[in-house]
Amino acid sequence: MAMPNGPQGERENYLNKEYGVGSWLLTTDHKRIALLYLMSITFFFFIGGFFALLIRLELLTPAGDLVQADTYNKLFTMHGMVMVFFFLIPSIPAVLGNFLVPMMIGAKDLAFPRINLLSWYLYIIGGVMMLHCMLTGGVDTGWTFYTPYSTAFTNTKIVEAGLAIFVAGFSSILTGLNFVVTIHRMRAPGMTWSRLPLFIWAHYATSIIQLLGTPVVAITIVLVAAERTLHLGIFDPKLGGDPLLFQHLFWFYSHPAVYIMILPSMGIVSEIIACFSRKRIFGYNFVALSSIAIAVFGFLVWAHHLFVAGISIYAAFVFSLLSYAVAVPSAVKTFNWTATLYKGSIRYDAPMLYAFGFIGLFMMGGLTGLFLSALGIDVHVTDTYFVVAHFHYIMVGGAVMGYLGGMHFWWPKISGRLYPEGWARLAALIVFIGFHLTFFPQFVLGYLGMPRRYYDYSHMPEFQVLNVLSTAGATILGVGYLLPMIYFLWSMRYGKPAPDNPWNAAGLEWKSASPPPTFNFDVEPVVTWEAYNYEELDAPHPQEAPVVR
Amino acid sequence: MAGNVDALFIFLLIVTGMVALLIFVCLLFFAARYRQRAHVHAEQIEGSTPLELTWSIIPLFVFLAIFAWGAVIYFKERTPPRDAAEVYVVAKQWMWKLEHAEGQREINELHIPVGRDVKLIMTSQDVIHSFYVPAFRIKQDVLPGRYTTAWFRATKPGIYHLFCAEYCGTQHSGMIGSIVVLEPAQYEAWMSGGSTGPLSVTGEKVFAELGCVTCHRSDAQGRGPNLQGVFGKPVLLQDGRTLVADENYIRESILDPGAKIVNGYKPVMPTFQGLLSEEQLNALVAYVKSLSGAKPGDGSGKANADAAAAQGSQVNE
Numbered sequence: 001m002a003m004p005n006g007p008q009g010e011r012e013n014y015l016n017k018e019y020g021v022g023s024w025l026l027t028t029d030h031k032r033i034a035l036l037y038l039m040s041i042t043f044f045f046f047i048g049g050f051f052a053l054l055i056r057l058e059l060l061t062p063a064g065d066l067v068q069a070d071t072y073n074k075l076f077t078m079h080g081m082v083m084v085f086f087f088l089i090p091s092i093p094a095v096l097g098n099f100l101v102p103m104m105i106g107a108k109d110l111a112f113p114r115i116n117l118l119s120w121y122l123y124i125i126g127g128v129m130m131l132h133c134m135l136t137g138g139v140d141t142g143w144t145f146y147t148p149y150s151t152a153f154t155n156t157k158i159v160e161a162g163l164a165i166f167v168a169g170f171s172s173i174l175t176g177l178n179f180v181v182t183i184h185r186m187r188a189p190g191m192t193w194s195r196l197p198l199f200i201w202a203h204y205a206t207s208i209i210q211l212l213g214t215p216v217v218a219i220t221i222v223l224v225a226a227e228r229t230l231h232l233g234i235f236d237p238k239l240g241g242d243p244l245l246f247q248h249l250f251w252f253y254s255h256p257a258v259y260i261m262i263l264p265s266m267g268i269v270s271e272i273i274a275c276f277s278r279k280r281i282f283g284y285n286f287v288a289l290s291s292i293a294i295a296v297f298g299f300l301v302w303a304h305h306l307f308v309a310g311i312s313i314y315a316a317f318v319f320s321l322l323s324y325a326v327a328v329p330s331a332v333k334t335f336n337w338t339a340t341l342y343k344g345s346i347r348y349d350a351p352m353l354y355a356f357g358f359i360g361l362f363m364m365g366g367l368t369g370l371f372l373s374a375l376g377i378d379v380h381v382t383d384t385y386f387v388v389a390h391f392h393y394i395m396v397g398g399a400v401m402g403y404l405g406g407m408h409f410w411w412p413k414i415s416g417r418l419y420p421e422g423w424a425r426l427a428a429l430i431v432f433i434g435f436h437l438t439f440f441p442q443f444v445l446g447y448l449g450m451p452r453r454y455y456d457y458s459h460m461p462e463f464q465v466l467n468v469l470s471t472a473g474a475t476i477l478g479v480g481y482l483l484p485m486i487y488f489l490w491s492m493r494y495g496k497p498a499p500d501n502p503w504n505a506a507g508l509e510w511k512s513a514s515p516p517p518t519f520n521f522d523v524e525p526v527v528t529w530e531a532y533n534y535e536e537l538d539a540p541h542p543q544e545a546p547v548v549r
Numbered sequence: 550m551a552g553n554v555d556a557l558f559i560f561l562l563i564v565t566g567m568v569a570l571l572i573f574v575c576l577l578f579f580a581a582r583y584r585q586r587a588h589v590h591a592e593q594i595e596g597s598t599p600l601e602l603t604w605s606i607i608p609l610f611v612f613l614a615i616f617a618w619g620a621v622i623y624f625k626e627r628t629p630p631r632d633a634a635e636v637y638v639v640a641k642q643w644m645w646k647l648e649h650a651e652g653q654r655e656i657n658e659l660h661i662p663v664g665r666d667v668k669l670i671m672t673s674q675d676v677i678h679s680f681y682v683p684a685f686r687i688k689q690d691v692l693p694g695r696y697t698t699a700w701f702r703a704t705k706p707g708i709y710h711l712f713c714a715e716y717c718g719t720q721h722s723g724m725i726g727s728i729v730v731l732e733p734a735q736y737e738a739w740m741s742g743g744s745t746g747p748l749s750v751t752g753e754k755v756f757a758e759l760g761c762v763t764c765h766r767s768d769a770q771g772r773g774p775n776l777q778g779v780f781g782k783p784v785l786l787q788d789g790r791t792l793v794a795d796e797n798y799i800r801e802s803i804l805d806p807g808a809k810i811v812n813g814y815k816p817v818m819p820t821f822q823g824l825l826s827e828e829q830l831n832a833l834v835a836y837v838k839s840l841s842g843a844k845p846g847d848g849s850g851k852a853n854a855d856a857a858a859a860q861g862s863q864v865n866e
Contacts, residue, residue, distance in 0.1 A: 449683025
């Protein structure tokens with residue numbers, strides 16, 4: 001262990017420096033804001049999860065018997081909106097990114113601490129608007145808001161939900177802006193671009209997407225609201241508009257948004273795999289550049305959501321081809337993580353189990369993406385449960401697995417406490433098994449032809465067995481997600497105090513105390529080593545790295 | 550078509566299965582072989598550019614092959630054969646209205662003969678729907694304000710699910726029906742009842758009732774273009790562009806006549822937006838098409854279908 005473990009409770013840190021509600025609500029400390037985000041997104045995660053549970057319960061039997069059709073339609077809509085806009089997009093960047101980006105590059109805080117706090121408030125305002133919308137009737141269009149249903153036919157609260165997402169979108173833009181500026185301007189002396197942890201590269205790529213993509217969805221929402229309230233003809237053919245224009249605009253953001261969710265997770269996995277195999281990541285440059293490549297190509301594939309929507313055959317060819325192009329950097333990452341294990345010295349602590357789980361689930365999601373990019377197959381399986389399974393493998397399997405892995409990896413740093421390792425390993429296993437049981441049957445359902453967003457399948461009773469399996473899996477998955485919340489909370493009070501660097505990990509954040517002081521480092525660090533210098537860390541008599549605390 | 554899609558699907562299952570297995574075996578092997586107890590000191594390996602290029606370029610070529618295969622299937626799916634029987638589909642919340650070129654109308658049910666190419670010319674009265682027959686592996690969104698087309702050929706008699714695959718509101722999951730595939734003889738029997746006359750004849754009546762005929766005369770002396778033989782042929786527009794007259798062009802010319810003016814004519818035609826039902830529009834389109842000699846669903850196509858059916862039943866035996 002690089003650092004001896006000091007007497008914890010006495011050291012001043014970001015948690016015990018000030019007390020009281022005001023000290024949290026007016027804080028500009030990126031670490032406290034990260035915790036504010038953690039509480040907020042966890043709240044929305046369980047709301048979204050509750051909706052998912054009701055959806056799965058309804059589908060347990062073919063007949064529509066648990067809720068009304070309209071209620072069901074609102075459930076999957078609100079599940080999608082809450083999970084995408086209020087959990088997945090902010091999850092890793094706003095919590096772990098907020099906490100770690102400054103620490104990993106040796107900065108005191110983000111470049112704009114007040115804007116950081118503003119972004120949390122925007123998120124909360126958007127969240128409250130969304131809650132209000134849900135409690136006063138909700139929306140039933142699906143999270144995709146397809147026109148002209150959303151602009152001319154439904155009588156649910158489109159404008160209100162749209163505005164909630166609009167406001168939350170600015171929170172996302174500001175976070176991205178903050179990260180880009182911070183990574184450019186605030187790196188400690190010696191922290192060159194080629195020494196950045198891959199977590200930072202991943203967040204840099206993510207931030208670019210947030211900055212460039214989010215304004216497009218904001219504009220699209222404004223256009224939907226304008227058509228709905230002022231009857232301007234933009235998307236509705238009756239008013240001279242074009243419904244496909246909406247789909248192009250919507251997916252121009254919402255496809256890259258998937259990379260907002262998955263790239264940070266990939267960054268986390270790179271950190272964890274390097275640490276627990278005690279090796280520099282294999283092919284650092286390729287892994288770093290593949291993040292940028294994904295961000296760039298990710299903007300060029302949106303119309304692969306439109307292969308049966310009525311676009312021209314030749315447009316479909318182009319977007320199919322480009323979709324395969326974006327698959328290459330994802331494959332490169334997976335190969336590099338696997339190669340990193342080669343001749344490593346591998347430990348199986350809980351974060352590593354989550355990282356393995358990530359690779360397993362992400363690989364399934366990525367490989368089934370190859371099916372969907374193939375035009376002939378997409379025609380059959382798009383808008384069926386095959387697609388539902390595919391994107392859940394990426395966005396939930398991949399992104400949430402990575403998020404949980406990161407939470408376990410950095411929890412000792414964040415809270416200054418250790419969680420019960422046995423329970424954490426068990427939870428990783430439960431999530432992995434529950435996830436497959438929930439979503440694997442949906443691939444089969446989709447190929448058999450069950451369309452998504454079906455409330456009632458009593459004319460197709462042959463689909464029931466697979467639906468029952470899926471619902472059973474969802475129950476297990478729910479337990480798997482509840483467990484970490486319980487033992488994390490438990491550990492804050494009863495957990496053993498964490499040493500500064502419990503994993504003996506490389507990375508500047510581990511050279512600070514656990515929990516870190518308000519300004520992260522007592523002395524500004526000077527970086528003289530490459531990222532993932534596990535060889536030096538594990539050398540029998542390590543060269544004493546500069547003490548920074 | 551289903552066979553082609555399934556073949557590619559199985560090919561992909563094999564390829565991705567092999568990749569997944571390879572990664573899985575490597576992970577497991579490394580995880581066991583290099584666990585900390587067995588392998589105390591990690592060996593630092595910087596990376597390898599040749600290896601990176603290998604595992605970028607090989608997947609890229611495999612991807613290109615999959616792309617090409619998928620694209621070929623898609624091209625076929627999206628290009629209806631010329632002599633296919635035509636069915637006009639009008640989707641609305643939450644039902645399918647189908648009308649054969651011969652005039653039979655159906656709701657949520659479509660009867661077709663085995664072994665015959667069937668082309669669907671589809672539009673929606675309200676929101677976006679999607680015509681999905683899983684057994685035929687076809688799906689096509691149905692949009693308001695324009696036509697989209699799809700086609701299939703059923704190879705086995707039976708009853709197949711028809712689903713709406715694009716979320717369309719409260720009863721989305723109730724917007725289902727069936728495709729009833731009949732033997733040619735049964736189909737003839739079914740067709741002999743319930744027709745109000747061919748759709749093109751209905752269209753001719755509408756054409757006369759609305760007075761279209763006063764300008765669109767067959768002697769090229771009218772204020773509007775002569776419609777004889779127009780369908781499927783290139784049309785020179787006033788702005789110099791040329792386009793091929795398809796269903797969407799005819800539809801647009803009725804609803805928004807000023808959008809594309811034929812060279813040599815004046816924009817004098819009034820719009821019929823809001824004055825025609827989707828069914829009347831379909832009838833008009835069918836009539837204009839019938840003026841071009843191509844009469845889908847007449848003798849030549851039928852002979853074709855009988856031959857195909859004979860082939861199909863042999864396969865079934």
